[in-house]
Amino acid sequence: xxxxxxxxxxxxxxxxxxxxxxxxxxxxxYKVLPVFIFDTNILKKLPADDKRIPFIHHHLVxxxxxxxxxxxxxxVLHGDPVSVIQSLTDxxxxxxxxxNHDYEPYALARDKQVEEMLKSRGISFHTFKDQVLFxxxxxxxxxxxxxxxxxxxxxxxxxxMEVEGxxxxxxxxxxxxxxxxxxxxxPKLSDLGFTDSPLKISESGPLIDAxxxxxxxxxxxxxxxxxxxxxGTHLRFGTISVRDCIKAGKKYSAAWLNELIWREFFMQILWxxxxxxKSAFRPEYNRIVWNNNPxxxxxxxxxxxxxxxxxxxxxxxxxxGFMHNRVRMVVAGFLxxxxxxxxxxxxxxxxxxxxxxELSSNNGNWQWAAGTGCDAAPxxxxxxxxxxxxxxxxxxxxxxxxxxxxxxxxxxxxxxxxSYARKRCLSVYSHYLKP
DNA sequence: CCTGGAGTTGTCCTA
DNA sequence: TTAGGACAACTCCAG
Numbered sequence: 132x133x134x135x136x137x138x139x140x141x142x143x144x145x146x147x148x149x150x151x152x153x154x155x156x157x158x159x160x161y162k163v164l165p166v167f168i169f170d171t172n173i174l175k176k177l178p179a180d181d182k183r184i185p186f187i188h189h190h191l192v193x194x195x196x197x198x199x200x201x202x203x204x205x206x207v208l209h210g211d212p213v214s215v216i217q218s219l220t221d222x223x224x225x226x227x228x229x230x231n232h233d234y235e236p237y238a239l240a241r242d243k244q245v246e247e248m249l250k251s252r253g254i255s256f257h258t259f260k261d262q263v264l265f266x267x268x269x270x271x272x273x274x275x276x277x278x279x280x281x282x283x284x285x286x287x288x289x290x291x292m293e294v295e296g297x298x299x300x301x302x303x304x305x306x307x308x309x310x311x312x313x314x315x316x317x318p319k320l321s322d323l324g325f326t327d328s329p330l331k332i333s334e335s336g337p338l339i340d341a342x343x344x345x346x347x348x349x350x351x352x353x354x355x356x357x358x359x360x361x362x363g364t365h366l367r368f369g370t371i372s373v374r375d376c377i378k379a380g381k382k383y384s385a386a387w388l389n390e391l392i393w394r395e396f397f398m399q400i401l402w403x404x405x406x407x408x409k410s411a412f413r414p415e416y417n418r419i420v421w422n423n424n425p426x427x428x429x430x431x432x433x434x435x436x437x438x439x440x441x442x443x444x445x446x447x448x449x450x451x452g453f454m455h456n457r458v459r460m461v462v463a464g465f466l467x468x469x470x471x472x473x474x475x476x477x478x479x480x481x482x483x484x485x486x487x488x489e490l491s492s493n494n495g496n497w498q499w500a501a502g503t504g505c506d507a508a509p510x511x512x513x514x515x516x517x518x519x520x521x522x523x524x525x526x527x528x529x530x531x532x533x534x535x536x537x538x539x540x541x542x543x544x545x546x547x548x549x550s551y552a553r554k555r556c557l558s559v560y561s562h563y564l565k566p
Numbered sequence: 567c568c569t570g571g572a573g574t575t576g577t578c579c580t581a
Numbered sequence: 582t583t584a585g586g587a588c589a590a591c592t593c594c595a596g
Contacts, residue, residue: 272595279593281574460575506574508575511589514575515577553577553578
Protein backbone atom coordinates (compact mmCIF):
# COMPACT_ATOMS: atom_id res chain seq x y z
CA UNK A 132 0.00 0.00 0.00
CA UNK A 133 1.71 3.23 -1.12
CA UNK A 134 1.79 6.14 1.24
CA UNK A 135 -0.98 8.68 0.61
CA UNK A 136 0.00 12.13 -0.64
CA UNK A 137 -1.58 15.51 -1.06
CA UNK A 138 -1.58 17.56 -4.22
CA UNK A 139 -0.90 21.25 -4.11
CA UNK A 140 -2.43 22.69 -7.25
CA UNK A 141 -0.79 25.98 -8.30
CA UNK A 142 -3.04 28.37 -10.19
CA UNK A 143 -2.63 32.12 -9.62
CA UNK A 144 0.04 31.64 -6.97
CA UNK A 145 3.21 30.54 -8.73
CA UNK A 146 5.59 30.95 -5.84
CA UNK A 147 7.01 28.88 -3.03
CA UNK A 148 7.17 31.63 -0.40
CA UNK A 149 4.30 33.01 1.69
CA UNK A 150 1.77 30.84 -0.11
CA UNK A 151 -1.23 30.09 2.11
CA UNK A 152 -2.56 26.94 0.49
CA UNK A 153 0.88 25.53 -0.08
CA UNK A 154 1.76 26.24 3.54
CA UNK A 155 -1.31 24.33 4.72
CA UNK A 156 -0.52 21.45 2.40
CA UNK A 157 3.04 21.25 3.71
CA UNK A 158 1.70 21.14 7.28
CA UNK A 159 -0.86 18.45 6.46
CA UNK A 160 1.44 15.64 7.51
CA TYR A 161 1.48 14.12 4.04
CA LYS A 162 4.08 14.45 1.34
CA VAL A 163 3.16 17.18 -1.12
CA LEU A 164 3.05 16.73 -4.87
CA PRO A 165 3.18 20.19 -6.51
CA VAL A 166 1.15 20.39 -9.71
CA PHE A 167 0.45 23.01 -12.35
CA ILE A 168 -2.01 22.48 -15.19
CA PHE A 169 -1.97 24.42 -18.44
CA ASP A 170 -5.73 24.63 -18.89
CA THR A 171 -6.67 23.89 -22.48
CA ASN A 172 -10.05 25.57 -21.99
CA ILE A 173 -8.14 28.84 -21.58
CA LEU A 174 -5.16 28.18 -23.84
CA LYS A 175 -7.25 27.31 -26.88
CA LYS A 176 -8.54 30.89 -26.98
CA LEU A 177 -5.06 32.45 -27.04
CA PRO A 178 -2.89 33.19 -30.08
CA ALA A 179 0.38 31.27 -30.34
CA ASP A 180 2.39 34.41 -29.64
CA ASP A 181 0.54 35.29 -26.42
CA LYS A 182 3.11 36.79 -24.09
CA ARG A 183 1.58 35.51 -20.85
CA ILE A 184 2.28 31.85 -21.50
CA PRO A 185 6.05 32.46 -21.68
CA PHE A 186 5.74 34.45 -18.44
CA ILE A 187 4.03 31.54 -16.69
CA HIS A 188 6.43 29.06 -18.23
CA HIS A 189 9.43 31.06 -17.08
CA HIS A 190 8.19 31.10 -13.51
CA LEU A 191 7.32 27.40 -13.57
CA VAL A 192 10.89 26.67 -14.59
CA UNK A 193 12.08 28.82 -11.69
CA UNK A 194 9.86 26.95 -9.21
CA UNK A 195 10.98 23.63 -10.66
CA UNK A 196 14.66 24.50 -10.29
CA UNK A 197 14.17 25.65 -6.71
CA UNK A 198 12.38 22.43 -5.81
CA UNK A 199 14.72 20.02 -7.54
CA UNK A 200 17.40 19.74 -4.84
CA UNK A 201 14.89 18.71 -2.21
CA UNK A 202 12.20 16.93 -4.20
CA UNK A 203 10.83 15.83 -7.49
CA UNK A 204 10.10 19.35 -8.67
CA UNK A 205 6.78 20.53 -9.98
CA UNK A 206 4.61 18.33 -12.16
CA VAL A 207 3.37 20.38 -15.12
CA LEU A 208 0.43 18.99 -17.04
CA HIS A 209 -1.67 20.08 -19.98
CA GLY A 210 -5.37 19.52 -20.47
CA ASP A 211 -8.78 20.01 -18.91
CA PRO A 212 -8.17 20.42 -15.17
CA VAL A 213 -10.99 18.10 -14.10
CA SER A 214 -9.73 15.21 -16.22
CA VAL A 215 -6.09 15.90 -15.43
CA ILE A 216 -6.71 15.82 -11.70
CA GLN A 217 -8.92 12.78 -12.09
CA SER A 218 -6.13 10.91 -13.81
CA LEU A 219 -3.68 11.99 -11.11
CA THR A 220 -5.96 10.39 -8.56
CA ASP A 221 -5.89 7.22 -10.69
CA UNK A 222 -2.11 7.12 -10.77
CA UNK A 223 -1.28 8.19 -7.24
CA UNK A 224 -2.65 7.47 -3.82
CA UNK A 225 -4.11 10.93 -3.17
CA UNK A 226 -5.45 11.85 0.23
CA UNK A 227 -6.57 15.39 -0.57
CA UNK A 228 -6.03 18.32 -2.91
CA UNK A 229 -4.99 21.81 -1.76
CA UNK A 230 -5.27 25.09 -3.65
CA ASN A 231 -5.93 28.78 -3.17
CA HIS A 232 -9.21 30.58 -3.79
CA ASP A 233 -9.93 31.97 -7.21
CA TYR A 234 -12.98 34.21 -7.45
CA GLU A 235 -13.61 34.51 -11.18
CA PRO A 236 -16.80 32.97 -12.53
CA TYR A 237 -14.96 30.46 -14.74
CA ALA A 238 -12.66 29.42 -11.92
CA LEU A 239 -15.54 29.03 -9.47
CA ALA A 240 -17.37 26.72 -11.85
CA ARG A 241 -14.19 24.75 -12.55
CA ASP A 242 -13.39 24.35 -8.87
CA LYS A 243 -16.91 23.18 -8.17
CA GLN A 244 -16.54 20.45 -10.78
CA VAL A 245 -13.16 19.45 -9.40
CA GLU A 246 -14.54 19.31 -5.90
CA GLU A 247 -17.45 17.09 -6.96
CA MET A 248 -15.21 14.76 -8.92
CA LEU A 249 -12.87 14.45 -5.93
CA LYS A 250 -15.74 13.97 -3.51
CA SER A 251 -17.06 11.06 -5.58
CA ARG A 252 -13.67 9.44 -5.01
CA GLY A 253 -13.58 10.21 -1.31
CA ILE A 254 -10.90 12.87 -1.69
CA SER A 255 -11.27 16.25 -0.03
CA PHE A 256 -10.52 19.59 -1.68
CA HIS A 257 -9.16 22.33 0.58
CA THR A 258 -8.89 25.92 -0.59
CA PHE A 259 -7.52 29.03 1.11
CA LYS A 260 -7.54 32.79 0.84
CA ASP A 261 -4.26 33.89 -0.69
CA GLN A 262 -4.52 36.48 -3.43
CA VAL A 263 -6.16 39.17 -1.30
CA LEU A 264 -5.99 40.33 2.28
CA PHE A 265 -9.79 40.37 2.55
CA UNK A 266 -12.26 38.42 0.44
CA UNK A 267 -15.95 37.72 -0.04
CA UNK A 268 -17.90 39.13 2.92
CA UNK A 269 -14.96 40.23 5.04
CA UNK A 270 -15.27 43.94 4.23
CA UNK A 271 -18.96 44.77 4.07
CA UNK A 272 -21.23 47.43 5.54
CA UNK A 273 -22.75 47.08 9.00
CA UNK A 274 -25.93 45.72 7.42
CA UNK A 275 -23.67 43.08 5.78
CA UNK A 276 -24.32 44.23 2.22
CA UNK A 277 -21.31 44.91 0.00
CA UNK A 278 -19.77 48.32 -0.48
CA UNK A 279 -20.20 49.85 -3.90
CA UNK A 280 -18.26 53.03 -3.14
CA UNK A 281 -14.52 52.80 -2.85
CA UNK A 282 -13.68 55.30 -0.10
CA UNK A 283 -15.76 53.83 2.73
CA UNK A 284 -14.64 50.36 1.60
CA UNK A 285 -11.02 51.44 1.88
CA UNK A 286 -11.56 52.96 5.32
CA UNK A 287 -12.89 49.72 6.74
CA UNK A 288 -10.27 47.68 4.86
CA UNK A 289 -7.48 49.75 6.43
CA UNK A 290 -9.07 49.55 9.84
CA UNK A 291 -9.34 45.78 9.60
CA MET A 292 -5.75 45.53 8.45
CA GLU A 293 -4.62 47.49 11.50
CA VAL A 294 -6.75 45.45 13.90
CA GLU A 295 -6.11 42.00 12.46
CA GLY A 296 -2.62 42.45 11.05
CA UNK A 297 -1.17 40.86 7.94
CA UNK A 298 -0.66 37.12 8.34
CA UNK A 299 2.43 35.16 7.29
CA UNK A 300 2.28 31.76 5.66
CA UNK A 301 5.97 30.78 5.59
CA UNK A 302 5.67 27.91 3.15
CA UNK A 303 9.36 28.41 2.33
CA UNK A 304 10.31 27.04 5.76
CA UNK A 305 8.79 23.59 5.22
CA UNK A 306 10.68 22.31 2.23
CA UNK A 307 11.23 18.88 3.70
CA UNK A 308 7.64 17.92 3.01
CA UNK A 309 7.77 17.82 -0.78
CA UNK A 310 7.45 14.46 -2.43
CA UNK A 311 10.80 13.11 -3.53
CA UNK A 312 11.49 11.16 -6.69
CA UNK A 313 12.18 11.87 -10.28
CA UNK A 314 9.83 13.56 -12.67
CA UNK A 315 10.04 14.38 -16.34
CA UNK A 316 11.29 17.74 -17.44
CA UNK A 317 8.77 20.48 -17.92
CA PRO A 318 6.99 20.66 -21.27
CA LYS A 319 8.54 23.19 -23.63
CA LEU A 320 6.57 26.17 -24.83
CA SER A 321 6.45 24.63 -28.30
CA ASP A 322 4.93 21.46 -26.83
CA LEU A 323 2.10 23.67 -25.62
CA GLY A 324 1.70 25.32 -29.02
CA PHE A 325 3.21 28.66 -28.04
CA THR A 326 6.19 30.62 -29.23
CA ASP A 327 8.75 32.07 -26.90
CA SER A 328 8.96 35.81 -26.57
CA PRO A 329 11.46 37.99 -24.81
CA LEU A 330 10.11 39.12 -21.46
CA LYS A 331 10.56 42.65 -20.31
CA ILE A 332 8.58 42.28 -17.14
CA SER A 333 10.96 40.80 -14.68
CA GLU A 334 12.77 37.71 -15.75
CA SER A 335 14.88 38.12 -12.70
CA GLY A 336 11.99 37.61 -10.36
CA PRO A 337 9.79 40.12 -8.62
CA LEU A 338 11.34 42.94 -6.68
CA ILE A 339 9.59 45.52 -4.61
CA ASP A 340 11.53 48.72 -5.18
CA ALA A 341 11.39 50.87 -2.04
CA UNK A 342 12.66 53.90 -3.94
CA UNK A 343 9.86 53.73 -6.46
CA UNK A 344 7.33 53.33 -3.67
CA UNK A 345 8.65 56.28 -1.67
CA UNK A 346 8.21 58.66 -4.61
CA UNK A 347 5.24 56.85 -6.09
CA UNK A 348 2.66 59.54 -5.31
CA UNK A 349 4.67 62.27 -7.07
CA UNK A 350 5.92 60.22 -10.01
CA UNK A 351 3.21 57.81 -10.91
CA UNK A 352 1.28 60.06 -13.29
CA UNK A 353 4.16 60.73 -15.68
CA UNK A 354 4.46 57.90 -18.16
CA UNK A 355 7.90 58.94 -19.38
CA UNK A 356 9.38 58.42 -15.92
CA UNK A 357 8.61 54.69 -15.75
CA UNK A 358 8.26 55.03 -12.00
CA UNK A 359 5.36 52.68 -11.48
CA UNK A 360 6.05 49.33 -9.88
CA UNK A 361 5.15 47.10 -12.85
CA UNK A 362 4.07 44.47 -10.36
CA GLY A 363 0.66 43.92 -11.95
CA THR A 364 1.69 40.80 -13.82
CA HIS A 365 3.30 39.33 -10.73
CA LEU A 366 0.15 40.00 -8.75
CA ARG A 367 -1.92 38.46 -11.51
CA PHE A 368 -0.01 35.19 -11.51
CA GLY A 369 0.93 35.22 -7.86
CA THR A 370 4.66 35.28 -8.51
CA ILE A 371 4.70 37.85 -5.71
CA SER A 372 2.81 37.64 -2.43
CA VAL A 373 0.13 40.31 -2.10
CA ARG A 374 0.77 40.34 1.63
CA ASP A 375 4.39 41.30 0.97
CA CYS A 376 3.13 44.08 -1.29
CA ILE A 377 0.70 45.32 1.33
CA LYS A 378 3.44 45.38 3.95
CA ALA A 379 5.64 47.42 1.60
CA GLY A 380 2.78 49.76 0.80
CA LYS A 381 2.13 50.27 4.48
CA LYS A 382 5.76 51.05 5.05
CA TYR A 383 6.57 53.22 2.05
CA SER A 384 3.54 54.45 0.17
CA ALA A 385 -0.06 55.07 1.14
CA ALA A 386 -0.81 55.96 -2.48
CA TRP A 387 0.35 52.58 -3.71
CA LEU A 388 -1.40 50.76 -0.88
CA ASN A 389 -4.54 52.50 -2.07
CA GLU A 390 -4.07 50.93 -5.50
CA LEU A 391 -3.86 47.51 -3.86
CA ILE A 392 -7.13 48.28 -2.08
CA TRP A 393 -8.71 49.18 -5.43
CA ARG A 394 -7.62 45.77 -6.66
CA GLU A 395 -9.43 44.12 -3.75
CA PHE A 396 -12.42 46.42 -4.17
CA PHE A 397 -12.94 45.32 -7.77
CA MET A 398 -12.40 41.67 -6.84
CA GLN A 399 -15.19 41.98 -4.28
CA ILE A 400 -17.40 43.76 -6.79
CA LEU A 401 -16.99 40.85 -9.20
CA TRP A 402 -17.64 38.41 -6.39
CA UNK A 403 -20.86 40.10 -5.28
CA UNK A 404 -22.04 41.25 -8.71
CA UNK A 405 -20.83 38.66 -11.20
CA UNK A 406 -23.13 40.10 -13.87
CA UNK A 407 -20.60 42.93 -14.35
CA UNK A 408 -18.53 40.53 -16.43
CA LYS A 409 -21.13 40.81 -19.19
CA SER A 410 -22.98 44.08 -18.58
CA ALA A 411 -22.91 47.49 -16.92
CA PHE A 412 -22.85 47.63 -13.14
CA ARG A 413 -25.56 50.30 -13.44
CA PRO A 414 -28.19 48.67 -15.64
CA GLU A 415 -29.50 51.94 -17.11
CA TYR A 416 -26.16 52.28 -18.91
CA ASN A 417 -26.97 49.15 -20.89
CA ARG A 418 -29.44 51.34 -22.76
CA ILE A 419 -26.69 53.33 -24.44
CA VAL A 420 -26.53 52.55 -28.16
CA TRP A 421 -22.85 52.81 -29.10
CA ASN A 422 -21.56 53.92 -32.47
CA ASN A 423 -19.15 50.97 -32.63
CA ASN A 424 -17.55 52.10 -35.87
CA PRO A 425 -15.09 49.32 -36.84
CA UNK A 426 -12.72 51.71 -38.65
CA UNK A 427 -12.48 53.93 -35.58
CA UNK A 428 -11.89 50.88 -33.41
CA UNK A 429 -9.12 49.67 -35.72
CA UNK A 430 -7.41 53.07 -35.57
CA UNK A 431 -7.64 53.06 -31.79
CA UNK A 432 -6.17 49.56 -31.58
CA UNK A 433 -3.29 50.42 -33.90
CA UNK A 434 -2.48 53.77 -32.31
CA UNK A 435 -3.54 55.86 -35.31
CA UNK A 436 -6.11 58.22 -33.87
CA UNK A 437 -4.00 61.35 -34.32
CA UNK A 438 -4.05 62.00 -30.57
CA UNK A 439 -0.44 61.43 -29.47
CA UNK A 440 -1.10 60.31 -25.93
CA UNK A 441 -3.72 57.81 -27.07
CA UNK A 442 -1.55 56.50 -29.88
CA UNK A 443 1.60 56.24 -27.78
CA UNK A 444 -0.29 54.22 -25.18
CA UNK A 445 -1.83 51.84 -27.68
CA UNK A 446 1.55 51.25 -29.28
CA UNK A 447 3.22 50.69 -25.94
CA UNK A 448 0.57 48.08 -25.24
CA UNK A 449 1.07 46.33 -28.56
CA UNK A 450 4.85 46.33 -28.24
CA UNK A 451 5.24 45.39 -24.58
CA GLY A 452 2.00 44.05 -23.14
CA PHE A 453 2.02 46.95 -20.72
CA MET A 454 0.56 50.45 -20.66
CA HIS A 455 1.15 53.14 -18.09
CA ASN A 456 -1.87 53.64 -15.82
CA ARG A 457 -2.45 57.32 -16.57
CA VAL A 458 -2.44 56.49 -20.26
CA ARG A 459 -4.86 53.60 -19.74
CA MET A 460 -7.38 56.13 -18.43
CA VAL A 461 -6.81 58.40 -21.40
CA VAL A 462 -7.19 55.69 -24.05
CA ALA A 463 -10.22 54.18 -22.30
CA GLY A 464 -11.94 57.54 -22.03
CA PHE A 465 -11.16 58.27 -25.66
CA LEU A 466 -12.60 54.99 -26.93
CA UNK A 467 -15.81 55.19 -24.94
CA UNK A 468 -16.49 58.92 -24.86
CA UNK A 469 -14.89 60.39 -27.98
CA UNK A 470 -15.51 57.45 -30.29
CA UNK A 471 -18.64 56.15 -28.52
CA UNK A 472 -17.43 52.58 -28.78
CA UNK A 473 -18.71 50.02 -26.29
CA UNK A 474 -16.37 49.72 -23.30
CA UNK A 475 -16.62 45.94 -23.68
CA UNK A 476 -14.68 46.18 -26.97
CA UNK A 477 -11.89 48.03 -25.23
CA UNK A 478 -12.03 45.64 -22.29
CA UNK A 479 -11.61 42.69 -24.66
CA UNK A 480 -8.65 44.33 -26.42
CA UNK A 481 -6.90 44.92 -23.11
CA UNK A 482 -7.71 41.37 -22.03
CA UNK A 483 -5.93 40.07 -25.11
CA UNK A 484 -2.92 42.36 -24.93
CA UNK A 485 -2.12 43.12 -21.30
CA UNK A 486 0.35 40.87 -19.54
CA UNK A 487 -1.16 41.99 -16.26
CA UNK A 488 -4.73 41.39 -17.43
CA GLU A 489 -6.98 40.49 -14.54
CA LEU A 490 -10.73 40.21 -15.07
CA SER A 491 -12.04 42.15 -12.09
CA SER A 492 -9.58 45.07 -12.30
CA ASN A 493 -9.86 45.35 -16.07
CA ASN A 494 -13.65 45.23 -15.97
CA GLY A 495 -13.93 47.57 -13.01
CA ASN A 496 -11.61 50.16 -14.49
CA TRP A 497 -13.20 50.04 -17.94
CA GLN A 498 -16.59 50.55 -16.36
CA TRP A 499 -15.10 53.36 -14.32
CA ALA A 500 -13.77 55.05 -17.47
CA ALA A 501 -17.02 54.58 -19.36
CA GLY A 502 -19.05 55.85 -16.42
CA THR A 503 -21.09 52.63 -16.25
CA GLY A 504 -19.56 51.19 -13.11
CA CYS A 505 -19.84 51.45 -9.38
CA ASP A 506 -18.30 54.62 -8.08
CA ALA A 507 -17.40 55.53 -11.65
CA ALA A 508 -16.30 58.81 -13.11
CA PRO A 509 -19.46 60.79 -13.83
CA UNK A 510 -20.15 60.70 -17.54
CA UNK A 511 -19.66 64.43 -18.00
CA UNK A 512 -16.08 64.06 -16.78
CA UNK A 513 -14.45 63.68 -20.15
CA UNK A 514 -10.67 63.58 -20.44
CA UNK A 515 -9.21 65.97 -22.97
CA UNK A 516 -6.34 63.97 -24.50
CA UNK A 517 -4.49 67.14 -25.42
CA UNK A 518 -4.76 68.56 -21.89
CA UNK A 519 -3.62 65.24 -20.47
CA UNK A 520 -0.60 65.38 -22.75
CA UNK A 521 0.27 68.89 -21.58
CA UNK A 522 -0.06 67.92 -17.95
CA UNK A 523 1.62 64.54 -17.96
CA UNK A 524 4.01 64.42 -20.93
CA UNK A 525 4.65 68.07 -21.67
CA UNK A 526 8.08 67.36 -23.13
CA UNK A 527 6.70 64.65 -25.41
CA UNK A 528 9.25 62.14 -24.20
CA UNK A 529 6.74 59.30 -23.84
CA UNK A 530 5.02 60.24 -27.09
CA UNK A 531 8.22 60.26 -29.12
CA UNK A 532 9.33 57.02 -27.54
CA UNK A 533 6.36 55.22 -29.04
CA UNK A 534 5.54 57.28 -32.14
CA UNK A 535 8.70 57.59 -34.23
CA UNK A 536 6.87 59.46 -36.99
CA UNK A 537 5.47 62.03 -34.58
CA UNK A 538 5.78 65.54 -36.07
CA UNK A 539 6.14 64.29 -39.65
CA UNK A 540 3.59 64.11 -42.43
CA UNK A 541 3.34 60.38 -41.71
CA UNK A 542 1.51 61.01 -38.45
CA UNK A 543 -2.29 61.18 -38.95
CA UNK A 544 -4.56 64.13 -38.24
CA UNK A 545 -6.98 63.62 -35.32
CA UNK A 546 -9.78 61.30 -36.41
CA UNK A 547 -12.29 63.38 -34.46
CA UNK A 548 -12.27 66.92 -33.14
CA UNK A 549 -12.27 67.09 -29.35
CA SER A 550 -14.96 69.66 -28.58
CA TYR A 551 -17.32 68.13 -31.13
CA ALA A 552 -16.77 64.66 -29.63
CA ARG A 553 -17.23 65.99 -26.13
CA LYS A 554 -20.57 67.59 -26.87
CA ARG A 555 -21.73 64.54 -28.79
CA CYS A 556 -20.84 62.31 -25.85
CA LEU A 557 -22.72 64.47 -23.37
CA SER A 558 -25.79 64.51 -25.57
CA VAL A 559 -25.73 60.77 -26.33
CA TYR A 560 -25.21 59.74 -22.70
CA SER A 561 -27.88 62.09 -21.39
CA HIS A 562 -30.30 60.98 -24.10
CA TYR A 563 -30.08 57.29 -23.21
CA LEU A 564 -29.88 57.81 -19.48
CA LYS A 565 -33.07 59.84 -19.26
CA PRO A 566 -35.63 57.85 -17.30
C1' DC B 567 -36.32 56.50 9.34
C1' DC B 568 -34.06 60.72 8.78
C1' DT B 569 -30.20 63.62 7.68
C1' DG B 570 -26.18 65.53 6.01
C1' DG B 571 -21.86 64.99 3.96
C1' DA B 572 -19.34 62.90 0.47
C1' DG B 573 -18.07 60.80 -3.80
C1' DT B 574 -9.91 58.41 -7.53
C1' DT B 575 -7.40 60.32 -10.95
C1' DG B 576 -11.56 66.61 -15.35
C1' DT B 577 -12.56 70.25 -18.24
C1' DC B 578 -14.66 74.41 -19.66
C1' DC B 579 -16.42 78.87 -19.12
C1' DT B 580 -17.02 83.03 -16.87
C1' DA B 581 -16.16 86.74 -13.97
C1' DT C 582 -4.33 85.37 -14.78
C1' DT C 583 -6.85 82.74 -11.94
C1' DA C 584 -10.43 81.04 -9.03
C1' DG C 585 -14.73 79.02 -8.75
C1' DG C 586 -18.87 77.16 -10.34
C1' DA C 587 -21.19 74.23 -13.84
C1' DC C 588 -21.57 69.89 -15.56
C1' DA C 589 -26.66 66.41 -12.92
C1' DA C 590 -28.37 65.49 -9.65
C1' DC C 591 -28.13 61.04 -7.28
C1' DT C 592 -26.86 57.48 -4.41
C1' DC C 593 -24.27 55.81 -0.87
C1' DC C 594 -23.06 55.57 3.78
C1' DA C 595 -22.58 56.58 8.68
C1' DG C 596 -24.44 58.54 12.60
